[in-house]
Amino acid sequence: MAEHTAKFNSPRIWGALLLLVMILALAALMTRKTEIPIRAEMVRRENILNTISTNGKIEPADNFEAHAAVAAAVKRVLVKEGDHVRAGQLLVELDDAEARAQAAKAASQVKSADADTSVVSRGGTQEEVLTIQADLSKARAELDSAQRNLAALQKLQAGGAASTGELNEAQNRLKRSQAEVKLLEQRQSNRYSKPDVQRVEAKAVEARAAYLAANEALRTANVTAPHDGVVYSLPVHVGNYVQAGELLVQVAKLSKMQVRAFVDEPEIGKLQTGQKVRITWDAIPSRVWNGVVARVPSTVIMHGTRSVGELLCAVDNADLALLPNVNVSVSVITDQQENAVTVSREAVIQDQGKRFVYEIVGKKLKRREVQTGISNLVRIQITDGIKENAKVSLGAVNAQPLADGAPVKIVE
Secondary structure, eight states: OHHHHHHHTOHHHHHHHHHHHHHHHHHHHHHHHHSEEEEEEEOEEEEEEEEEEEEEEEEESSEEEEEOSSOEEEEEEOOOTTOEEOTTOEEEEEOOHHHHHHHHHHHHHHHHHHHHHHHHHHTSOHHHHHHHHHHHHHHHHHHHHHHHHHHHHHHHHHTTOSOHHHHHHHHHHHHHHHHHHHHHHHHHHOOSOHHHHHHHHHHHHHHHHHHHHHHHHHHTTEEEOSSSEEEEEOOOOTTOEEOTTOEEEEEEOTTEEEEEEEEEGGGGGGOOTTOEEEEEETTEEEEEEEEEEEEOOSSOEEETTEEEEEEEEEEEOTTOOSOTTOEEEEEEEEEEEEEEEEEEGGGOEEETTEEEEEEEETTEEEEEEOEEEEEOSSEEEEEESSOTTOEEEEEETTOOOOOTTOBEEEOO
């Protein structure tokens, strides 16, 4: 018995046992190390939206802007910003003294131009026309007399009663008369050259344009509202001197707004009129406004460094909470699926044109090839290949590669 006890207590036996324990511990440790730490989630059903996100600016859909037609002083301002106005209501009145003077001057220029046009069309002033007519009558009478005289001398010469010199003189007289008549007829019908006529006509056109502009300036000296609305911009005050083209007032129906947004070129093909739009404004972060695409881009332009298309969206603003010219965030819903099976985008892996997820079965990964549908920035629809409530990997927390059949440990 003592011998057996001595053998059991031998250093060699204790060393072997210690080595065995160390091997078992190392095996357990190695087993634990082969378990890849991963994040995971459950496949779930939800409504998924495919959206295009951008930014935009709010504009009134039915806007009226009045600008000064000519430089003038602001005589009266009859409204203030925020006022509700009626169609035809007087808003701003400019000093029209200068406009009236310009209108009178323009009217005088039109009359002068009309008189010049009349002179050209008749071939001269009434006095000049009458003078030419009288001279032409005399010249024609002289031509008739010269023709009769030449005919008589020709008969006399045939009988030997007229000399060659007399006949030559009669022929020269006839030529002079014909030349005089021809000259006067040309003066009567073509007194003015084509450039002369064009200058007169151009002057008449210019005078009429100036007259219309002067009367428009006179008409717009009193700014009235073209329709019911709200005065939302009024940058002028009584006594201000405004230049031509300067903004006087803006009026709009603020219950109907539109968003002007810019969409990057690759996204333009997804846009269609009638698509739903969601608008948010940082000033009221809890509020979402709904709208629809009213006009899709018709061309592509450079906007800074971006190649974009301009998008218009109609927005209902019945409570007037949205203000003109504020910057907003715009999301255009290009597609949507209700009650769709979805996973996070990071769960779907693409390899050689195929898509798959790693389902967690027990404590190991099972590769499942899947078919996908619409997606957004964070979620993607699974149409086939994995079922609701399955647990899938979102990737290793230590960037370790995953493989089919690999043991894993879920890290919360």
